[in-house]
Amino acid sequence: MAETRRRSWHRRLGHWFKELLWPMGRSCMLCNRATRSQSLCPACMERLAACELPRAYQLPGITEADGLCAAFAYEEAAKRLVWELKFGALEEAGVVLGWRLAAAVRQRGMDADLVTWVPMPEKRRRERGIDHARCLAEQLAKALALPCAGLLARGAEDTALQHTLSRKERLRHARDAFCPAMNAPSTEGLRVLLVDDVLTTGATAAACVRELRAMGAEQVFVAVACRALREES
Numbered sequence: 001m002a003e004t005r006r007r008s009w010h011r012r013l014g015h016w017f018k019e020l021l022w023p024m025g026r027s028c029m030l031c032n033r034a035t036r037s038q039s040l041c042p043a044c045m046e047r048l049a050a051c052e053l054p055r056a057y058q059l060p061g062i063t064e065a066d067g068l069c070a071a072f073a074y075e076e077a078a079k080r081l082v083w084e085l086k087f088g089a090l091e092e093a094g095v096v097l098g099w100r101l102a103a104a105v106r107q108r109g110m111d112a113d114l115v116t117w118v119p120m121p122e123k124r125r126r127e128r129g130i131d132h133a134r135c136l137a138e139q140l141a142k143a144l145a146l147p148c149a150g151l152l153a154r155g156a157e158d159t160a161l162q163h164t165l166s167r168k169e170r171l172r173h174a175r176d177a178f179c180p181a182m183n184a185p186s187t188e189g190l191r192v193l194l195v196d197d198v199l200t201t202g203a204t205a206a207a208c209v210r211e212l213r214a215m216g217a218e219q220v221f222v223a224v225a226c227r228a229l230r231e232e233s
């Protein structure tokens with residue numbers, strides 16, 4: 001983990017130096033080629049566009065949610081952008097993903113009042129130096145001109161129940177336990193848009209949706225940057 005943190009610092013320092021030495025131009029986030037004013041060069045833009053999910057693509061349903069959308073398949077350029085956001089702590093990647101996700105949300109007509117995100121465990125957030133889902137949610141909210149607020153926190157383990165579960169089930173249960181965040185604003189009667197980076201089985205998002213409903217949200221939509229076509233961690 002110290003290694004991840006060091007890598008992310010090196011990256012940030014690298015980007016900072018580039019800006020300092022060459023303030024008039026920028027370089028592409030994915031291939032480092034010079035590019036005018038944009039964070040991705042035209043070739044990488046095309047590579048990213050190739051990852052866009054077709055409009056008719058059927059996502060696995062999260063029965064708890066009122067709607068679900070994803071912008072990209074978790075492959076190639078889209079996967080690399082998520083990596084840059086998550087492990088490189090590169091906020092610029094969140095800007096690109098967030099704004100493209102906004103287009104997918106609009107296309108699906110998922111009208112919401114408030115944007116929130118799937119929170120990551122505090123320990124991991126400190127190690128990585130960024131909460132990638134929060135970064136995505138903030139950019140998406142900006143693009144949709146909606147407020148953004150942290151509504152959920154990772155819940156404590158329910159020890160009474162934990163004793164009856166196997167180690168694997170316990171880990172899964174702890175991972176999927178959520179509770180209201182401290183000082184979370186009221187969600188009573190609101191339409192909430194929940195954001196995450198990658199959708200695999202949908203179990204984590206479903207657990208968040210259940211908690212948001214318990215907190216009084218009238219409708220809950222889920223928006224993810226990428227849909228993983230294969231199971232992986």
Ligand SMILES: [Zn+2]
Binds near residue numbers: 032041
């Ligand atoms: Zn490029």
